[in-house]
Amino acid sequence: MVQIPNSAAPATPQPRSVPTSADVARLAGVSRATVSYVLNNTSAVRISEPTRRRVHEAAKELGYVPHAAARSLRAGHSRLVLMPAPSVPIGPLYSRFINELQWALSRLDYTVVQYASVGLRGDEAARAWAELRPAAVLVPVGGIGPEGVAVLKRSGARAVVTLGTERIEGAHSLLVDHAGVGRVAGAHLYARGRRRIGVVVPEEPGLKVFSKPRLDGVRSAVEGTDASVTVLPLAYEEESAARLAARWPELGLDAVFAFNDEYAMLLMRALQDAGVSVPDDTALVGADDLVLGRLLRPSLSTVHIELPAGRDLAELVDRAVRNPGAAPETHHVHEATLVHRDSS
Structure with a gap:
């Protein structure tokens, strides 16, 4: 029998010791x-x-x-702030706010972790978040109920902050008045002499929590007047916008509040391609005051929403972590103002 000599095995590098x-x-x-x-x-x-x-x-x-775990033991709680990924598209305005908030939290020595909770909702999501034992959880719109807040607090979370349209029992809340956004847009269009006002309602799942109060706000702005409001379902697709623009003559609208700037830009292009003049035939208003809207021709009228500074919300989180027994705080965002440009 022929023996094959063992080849020398390559030396395995010794793992480097972890610095202390x-x-x-x-x-x-x-x-x-x-x-x-x-x-x-x-x-x-x-x-x-x-x-x-x-x-x-x-x-x-x-x-x-x-070592984060060792630091947590010394402090008696973690420095982890969990930010579950929102289940709905939040747009550039809120993305910018969230980025500023993360930066401000890091300056306060918190570690911010984004959690992609795809397929998880409500209390089930809360239990998944609780497994990480965060010091605080910042919950996006519609992501949790009172029981979920209780689950997180029982697991050791010292602060739960919700960003949305309604207050959740047991949580600190940042509330945006989306009905006020619609009221500002509707009042502006009526003041410009428009009486047949369409309101875009996105067909994308999850956006109803924003679109319904904005629609209600437009309706309240013109209630008791000679103006009418028409609901315009619209998907964020060129084909959907083209189909809506093709129906414009039969709709007979002379104004439209397009939910936000992104939908307004989509619809403006479709209307212009269909031969509808903006603003001569139809005035158009968006919301969120995105930079790109200023560059359109005609430039886009919009509702500017003044969100609080990320630093202010970070300080709220820090206060809640340091004093978990304090009563939940509620902060309302009411500052919605119309920026009048060429499209209306």
Whole structure:
């Protein structure tokens, strides 16, 4: 029998040891306590700027990252803020707000994690979020009910903040007055002499929570007048907009509130392609005041919504985490103003 000699197996590289705070302390020439104070942004202890710089440089050189779980044990709670991904498209305005909020939370030494809870809703979603033991959860529109809030709090969440159109029991709330957005648009169109007003209602799933109060707001703005309101279902597709524009002569509308700027831009293009002049034949108003709307021709009239600064909401989260027994706060966003441009 022929024996085949074993070939020398390649040497397996030994795993590198994970750097510790003690390693950082030795390299920086400080105590481990000082490393902890510096890297955890502890404000109760005064440390000179040169020392802070040495600690940060040593940590960077060694590739040291503070252990989140250990820090949570010291604090008695995690520094994790969970932001479940919304189940509905939230648009550029809210995306910008969420980005600012995440930045502000990170400045307060929280770790922000986005959770893609596809297929999970309500209390089931709350139980999935609770498994991560976050210090706080920021819940998008329609994502949770009172029982879900209770599930999160029983799991140790110190703050639950909802972003939406109605207050949820037990949670801090940021409420946007979408009916007010519709009222502002409807009042503007009526003041411009328009009497046959269409209101776009998106067909996309999940947007009814926004579109219904905006429709109700337009109706309330012209209630008791000689104006009429026509509901215009519209999918966010060129084909859907083209079909709606083809029906324009039979609809007989002289104005339209298009839900938001994105739907307004979609519909404007379709109306112009169908030979409908904006604003001569039909005045058009969007909402959210996106930059692109200013660049259209005609430039787009819109409803500007003044959302709170992300920093303010981050401070609300921080207050709630530090004082979990405090009564839930409710903040209303009422500042909706009409920006009049060429389309109306």
